[in-house]
Amino acid sequence: MIRLLDAYPERGGYRPGEQATVRAELLNRSSQPFRGMLRVRLLTALEAEVARAERELDLAPRARTTVPVQIPLPDADRRGYGVEVEITHPQQGTLAVRATALDVVSNWALAPRYGFLADFGPDEPETESEARLAALGRYHLNALQFYDWMYRHHSFLPPTREFTDPLGRRLSLDTVQRKIGLARRMGMQALAYVAIYGAAPDYYRAHPEQMLYRLDGTPYTLSDPVYGDWLYIPDIAHPDWRVQLFSECRRAMAEMGFDGIHLDQYGFVRTGYTSGGARVDVERELPGFLSAARAAVGGAPAAFNAVNVWPLAAVAESTVEPLYVEVWPPHDSFRDLREIILRARELRGGRAPVLAAYLKDLQSDQPATLRRTFHSLRRLTAAIYLHGGSHIALGEGNGVLRHAYFPNYYPLLPAEVRAVRADYDFIARYAEYLFDPDWRDVSATLTGGLNDDLRLEAPRFGPHAEPDSLWTIARTRGDELTLGLVNLLGLRSGAWNAPQPAPRRVRNLRLRLQLERLVASAHYASPDLAEGRALPLPIKREGRLAWITLPELRYWGLVIVRFAEGS
Template identity: 30%
Template sequence: MNKTSITHFDIYPDQAQYRPGQQGNAIIELEAATDGLFQVDVEIYRIEQLLSAVKLEVICKAGERTILSVPLVLDGEEWESYGIQARLSQDNQILLTKATAYDIADHWRRAPRYGFLSDFRAEEKGKLQDVESLNKFHLNVVQFYDWMYRHDELIPPHDEFLDPMGRELSYKVVREKIAAVQQKGMAAMAYGAVYAGLKDFLEEHKDWGLYKRNGEPFHLIDIFYIMDIMPGSPWSDHIVEQFRQVVEAGFDGIHMDQYGFPKKAFRHIGDKEELVDLAECYPLLIDRTKEEVLKINSEAGLIFNNVGNYPIHKTAMSNQDALYIEVWPPVIHLRELKGLIDNAKALGSQKQVILSAYLPSFHPKAGHDPEWAENGAVLTMATIFASGGYHLLLGENMKMLTTAYYPDYAAMRPSFIGEVRRYYDFIVRFGKLLYDHHLDDISFTYTGGVNTEITFAGDSEFAPNGDIGKVWTLIKRLPGYQILHLINLVGLEDDYWEHGKKQRPIRQNNIRCTVLMEHLVEGVYAASPDFPSGEVLSLCYEIVEHEQGQALQFEIPSLDVWTMVYIKWADQ
């Protein structure tokens, strides 16, 4: 029997994330075109360390889906990440290999892999494939986008209703999907705009609105009118109570949205006009909301949207569970995505960073070639993940966001779904090396220019600046590790993160790396979401003389889009 007789082989955890003390299983799906006896070897790793190995034998009937389960190692108390390798064999011949990952955390804020749901039509009742797909990408916190009756009255008065955009929705379906995501170890976050009232609401409460200097009300598309969020305002009392009711109704938290404007506006108090600086109001509203929802659910979460990074400098230290940034121009280059993440981390909140970076090149009406869009998407994902950020991109049933209005999502081609799953497997398995709060970015002090602590040699240039036509080198330090990220920008026509690309970067081969030895070495390893089977490579190295003492020298066999090399120190 050869590979062509295997019609399906997959492995994934039965939950998106596990809690301490919980049990879990890896689910293995196998289907063959002919009857046969197969062996499945399953290995569980913590980074590169083998923790468990299980060998299974299974008899398959032609055309029938066989489901197996393997107990997982779940020994973490705060946050631990694991990788799984599965090999399918017959008669001692390996037919296929698959990889997946999972993690354990005391709260999703440790690793907020954000996804979305936006389809709540009555026809969706009983259709939970979307939740299954979220699970396979390990999306552990899910935004329920535009699930509500109105922006100023969130919980629907009836099970069937029209939303402000004219969509027919079902609150029964909303509740069903809340339960389904929670069963998979995901948190259900209710979308709610902090200051959006419909036009009729403003007409009834004109002194609750925010106005331009000429007296006209601020609004978005003449549907959503901007309300006054000053502390103590009637609207603030109203919307906080709405958020409280939402958590009381079963949601796990609130996604607090804003529109990025106005930044300053006027409120009308009687015949007086008062200037409102919204940047000063947001942190107070966030803290008040979190205080109220925690009274209902002691683990209730909160995420606030810093549109275009505004006003992250004011909101970073407020009581929320992650720093969420919706990316808009003038942030247009890949290196500027890293800049957003670096800046957010530098504010010192010790919160993880999520970028909402939409990919319009996938929108069907854009008329782009799917491969063009995919070539750009992997570079955007690689940049965000290597920089230590998470990416709100995926949701529904294998769909991808293309605009700020989530129902305008796009489907991924089946061939691309597998590649994106590898990227999400990667950030789960290597979560500590990517997202630990003790990571220190030393890209501009250890390599490039006058810095010789880490040097690279190959067929192309290497630089820490994210320059087009070069290999981008991101260097991180973590107690016990030196981590080198190489992102390939060679052969690209531009470095715009929103754009697709005519081709993938030109593969780089046999990259020689020299790293000053600051500690004794236990091992040097390479891993990449571009490796089809998800393996970790142990790299051979030698000790050579260096101008500052001794150095490790090793070779990275190849670089497609993104490869991570980590040096494990023996004396830290």
């Protein structure tokens, strides 16, 4: 018996017209050799074949091996594809099938799947680094933030290859550089973490004129019970601070090989004063500073953290991309996340923002709490991506962020890895239906309340993420409509950052469409069903009405409707 254990693209991201390598992990459980064919098919989101490649198999008895197959990718930009991997035998036909996905995009910021790296210890073996980056490739990540990789916030590169960072971690530039190389090989952009205002005490003492001060004349600092005032806050408007920081960014890219920079702030210094007493409005200074930072690195990729949405509109005036928001209270509800994403897309012509939303209860030592918080992770993933956003969550192999200090991440269990991979296969496969800037949100117009355009046969549904309901997310683009569904049944609150119960499965969910347009086709896809394939749905018409039935909803799903042209 031949088994197809796993299948996945070799890289996290691909560009139009490239060749993709798909790897199939095979096991011949028989005592006899196996001779057959390995076939890889590339399918559009709605299952039309656009390319195929085949390779003959000749496996020894009991052999376990990984077989690569190359397949050409289309020239179209911003497209997601299903990848069907099949094992066939001349007499026995198709013996095994697995589905995976990939997407093709010229610029990662157009369809961001942003991850992180935070472990750069000198004792990490090369094989461990390779395994971690390979795991991230299976989630189809296309960019990585290298968090706290540097020697000091104002001076990135240390005098020796091994060094101790400001919080006492022992790090190695060799490990950092190895992971940069691996990320680039995996089709992921490597972005260096850079705090836009952070200086060690020795830099403050040497350059007090570059710092920001309170009204009483004391300097702004970050303090720690162990390290005291360990970081001072410079004035981003000061030309000498800009010279210092931008030169460090250029040096990091030139000497380390980074592709770009991830600019961070701390969210709390909004108004300060120079050493001479002049008032500094940080929000007013930010757009020019951020654009200057990107220009200083030659227009390379540059993101910036609008902490708790501050100051999102000002950041949108700059050239950094994508917009990136670290979410904190009072943005506690699913509905808050929706509003953040829609506002960010509006500010940037429909482009997807990245949200850093940390599930704090993944820090628990209670297995039951961790299980319930994993349900929260899957709903959080659905909520963000179905609205056309992205979530920085995954990194360091199979880790999930649970804290603003990235080295404090949660390691996924094997069963959790499988579920999260299914979610990210889905995200890559339907990239066009999630990230395209032309999608327009019409949830509050078509679903819920008095709206009869899209109606589910369910007791509670609507666009506002109410507890114990089915959350409906409707979007239109030309002759297409999508309806995203997130299963909130059984939830007692609309809080995203809280442990949640497992979803109550809904079967044979009927959807009525009353849109004064002729429905030409309808498909339904879910990461929890048929390995994410788009299933064609029969359409029952009753005059102006059309009915379709969704076979099953667990955590989340997506209905894709196409209307007859001109109807």
